[in-house]
Amino acid sequence: MNKREKLLRSKTYLVSQIQLGLLNLIGNYKDKKKLKDYQLANELGVSKGYVSQILNATYDHKISKVVELSLACNAVPITFFVPLEEYVQYDQEDKIYQIFPVIRPRLVDFEAKIEVSTEVKKSVNIFKGSDSVRISAQTYQFSLV
């Protein structure tokens, strides 16, 4: 295990990353609005000590508070859980995770067309896919009596 891999698996490092993410959000909000600590505390509805913890990146509290603070800064926290091995592998290839919106996949858009025929065996096409794009097609053999 190399040094970088060891760092990526470290709890302290991962906690710091989340704390720094929140610090980035709140810090930039504070700078943008040119607020003082107590003004920011009033705006977010928390104590001065709480703001201090965030700006010092020592914040380690409830998830509900993170959501509340993010919403107060007009942001939405999105959490992903990715397999550790994959994360380490991508990092070695200098690949990073970025969020980009995609069209929400629907459950199953099932469509079957069966031609009524007297023949014993018929080929039926079944398509599975999302709203507009049909992503896979499989052919099954049906026996019609």
Add this chain to the structure above:
Amino acid sequence: MAKFGTRIVEDIKGREPVEELVINGFGAFEILENELIGSTYINEMDSMKAYIQHLANGGNAGRRLKLIKGGRSGLTEYEFIGSHLRVYGIQQPGKKLIIFGGKKKKADSSDNIADFQNLLEQYQKSL
């Protein structure tokens, strides 16, 4: 006279490369890590690396970063502030260079800053 060099810190991957000063074959991080072996502060090194990486990615490091004023090097000098550790570095064109790391002193970190600036001066003379 100490021999100086620089090398990339492999643990830290940011938008901007981060290098460390190598003094007589030992990197600045290596020296600090060796100093911390067996102490409870060793885990804090990972946090320090996260702060440096965050800054190298153009993030807002808030109160974890302090610009040192009054340096004679003519360069931007940084102090990364951990709970118990301090790491000092400078900004060079397109990269950050970590010069020195140490433990937090009880009263303030002025001793660390003096050591850092001394080391930086020696390095600049060696160029």
